[in-house]
Amino acid sequence: MIKSHISLRNKDILGLETMSAAEMNLILDTAKEMKNIIDRDIKKAPTLRGKSIINLFFENSTRTRTSFELAGKYLGADVVNISTSTSSVAKGESLRDTLLTVEAMGVDIIVMRHEAEGSAQFAANIAKPVIINAGDGAHEHPTQGLLDMFTIKQYKGNIAGLKVAIVGDILHSRVARSNIWGLLKMGAEVHVAGPQTLLPRGLEQVGVTVHYRVEDALDQADVVNVLRIQRERQQKGLFPSAREYARIFGVNAKRLALAKQDALLMHPGPMNRGLEIAPDVAYGEQSAIQEQVKNGLAVRMALLFLVLMGGTHIEAAN
C-alpha cells in the first residue's frame, strides 16, 4: 500500500538527473505493487482504460518496446507502436512533424526512443502529451535506471551505502548515465571501470570513482552491472580486439570472485557472451539478468500509472 502523497513533479520522464530520490522511491514502491499484477493469472487491470500510448521508436529495440507495450496493455491502455528511422527522412523537421501528428491523434503518452541526445527534451518542449524517454542517444534511459535500482532493492533491501560497479562502455551508454544519477541520489557508492577509451572524461566531478582496472571496481562490490560492448567500437579503434577486451575487461568467474560473496550480477541486455561477460557467469547463481526483464515491466507499469494518475493509490484509481 502506498501511503505517500508524493507525486511526480514534472509532466515528462526525461531522465534521472532531474528526478529526486523521493520521486524515484515512489516509482519503485509503486512498481512493487505492479509486480503482483504480472504474477496474476489474469494480468489485465482496468486502471488505464481509455488511455492511449504511442511507442515512437526511431531506433530498434524489441526488448524495451515490448516491455512498454505489455506494461500499457496490462494496465488496460491502448498501445500503438510506430517504428521509423531518422535516416530515411529529413532529420529535425521530421521529428517535430511526427510529434505534432501523433499529438493531433489525441494520445496521452509518447514513449520515445531516438538516436540523438536531448531528443526527449526537444519532444517535451514541442508536444503536449507526456513524453517518456526510452533512450535518447547516449544521454539517458531512465526506465532502465529505475529497473536496475528496483532489482538491487529487491535483492539487497536497500541501495544506500552499497558499492555498485558499472563495467564496460560507459562513454556510449545511456544506461550507465541513468544508473549513475539514480544510484548516486539513492546514496550508493558508484564505481565505473573499463578501458580509458570507453570512459568519458570528467566523470569524477559528478562523484563517481573511475577505474581502468576492472578488478579494482569489482573489489568488495555489492552489485556488478556489466554493460554491452558494441563491436562497432572496435572498428572505430576504441579497443584493439574482442579477444583482448574479454581478457582484460571481461567479467568472468575469477573477477566476479573479487566482489562480495553475495554480490549481484546485472546486465541490461542483450549480452555478448564471451565478450563483456563470460557465459557461466551470465547464467550463474548471482545473475539477476532474467529478473531485470520482469522488473522492467513492473517499473514501466508504475511509471505509466503515475504519469497519468498522479501519486494516488492504485486501488483508488481502479
Added chain:
Amino acid sequence: MKLLIKGGRIINPAEQMDMTGDIVIEQGKIVAIGQNLTADGGQVIEAAGLVVAPGLIDMHVHLREPGLEAKEDIASGTRAAAAGGFTTVACMPNTKPVVDNSILVSGLIQRGQTEGVVNLKIIGALSKGLEGKELAEIGDMIAAGAVAISDDGGHLDSTRLLKTGLEYTGMFQRPVITHSEDEELAGEGYMHEGAVSAMLGIKGRPAVAEDIAVARDIMLAEYANSPIHIAHVSSKGAVEIIRQAKRRGVKVTAETTPHHLTLTDEELKSFNTAFKVNPPLRSADHREALIAGLKDGTLDAIATDHAPHAFEEKDVEFRYAPSGFAGLETALGVVLTGLYHTKKLTLMEVIDKMSYAPAKILGLESGVLKVGAPADITIIDTEYKWDVNCINFYTRGKHSPFEGRNFKGKALITIVNGSIIMQNGEVLK
C-alpha cells in the same frame, strides 16, 4: 552640414584619452575635438553622461552573401551591426560561391556601398573554394581591397598549404586569420569535452584539439615570419601558447568572443541549440583564462563570429543543429554586462578590444578619435538596461544564447562617415 557631439565622455584608446568634451564632424571626418565647441547651426547631439567612442569594429562576421541569403545578407547584417553599435564589420569568405577571387571581393565591396549601412570589409579565402588544396588569388584579392585572408568556417588541415599561404600573404603585410582546431581530433564531437559532456552523453571536442592547432599555426607563422591572427580563441592552452609566442616576438594577434568570455558548457544541459557553437563553449577554467588573456594583452580583440542561421535550421535536435548564432546585436551588451560592470575590464579596455585593436590588425584608419579620422563614432550608455529579445533583431538569425537575459549597457547612437545611422536602437536607413 556640421554635427556636434556635446559634453560626452570621450574615450580614445589610441591615445589612452578619457576626457569630457566635444567633437565636431564635417563631411564625414572629425574636424575638431575639444572643449566648448560650437555647431554653427549644425545638428547637436547632447552626450552628457554618455560615452563617446571610436566606432566599434567587428573583425569576424559571417554575412552569408552571396548565396546563403536565407540566413543573412549584407543589408540585414550591416543593419544588425549598426543596431549593435558597430560602424565596421569584416566578413568571412565562406559563402556560396566562396569569396576566393578579386571579382567577388570587388563585387562585395560595391554591394557594401549600396546595400550596407556600415563599412564593410572583405576577408578573402586562403584556398580556392575553401578546399584546402590550392592557394586562392590572394594578391589579386588584396589589390581589390581584401583586408585579410582566411579559410574560416573550418580548420585548414594541410600544414603545407598553410605554410605557403602565410608566406604568400605575408608579402602583402596582411594577416592570415585561422580557425585553429584540429578537425580530425575534434570532428565527432559537438560540445566541449569535459564533465558536462560526460553526463549528457554528447561526444566532446577536446580543448587540446584547439591547443594543437594554435601551436601548429603559430609555429608556421613564426617560420614564415608572417602575421597571423587566431580567430575565436576558446581554450586556456591556446591562450598560453599565444602568450609565449608574443613574448618571443612572433607576429601573432588573437581574438576571443563575447560568448566564450561569459558562458560555459553548463548551459548545454538544456540542450538548447542556441548554445551550439564552434569552437564550443568550454568550462569555467577556460573562460577565466580568456579573461586573463584579454587583460594582459595576449588576446587583442573581441569579435563576435556572428554566424546567423535560418530559424528552422536551429529549431531541431541538438545534434543536427548547425553551429553558430547571431552576435552583432548583443556583443556590446554582453561585454559591458559581463566584463565591464563586473570590473573585469575597464571601459578603456572594452573600447580598445572592440575598436582600436581590430582596426590595427586589419590596417584600417578608423578605430581612433582624432582630427582627420573618419567620423565613425559609437555613443554608448553604459547604464542602459534592456532585455534581449531575438524577435526584434535586425539580423535574420533569430537565435541567441543570450535570449531573455537582462543587460546593462547599450549603443544609443551609431555614426558612420559622419551620418547618424542608428539612434535608440532604430536603424535609420
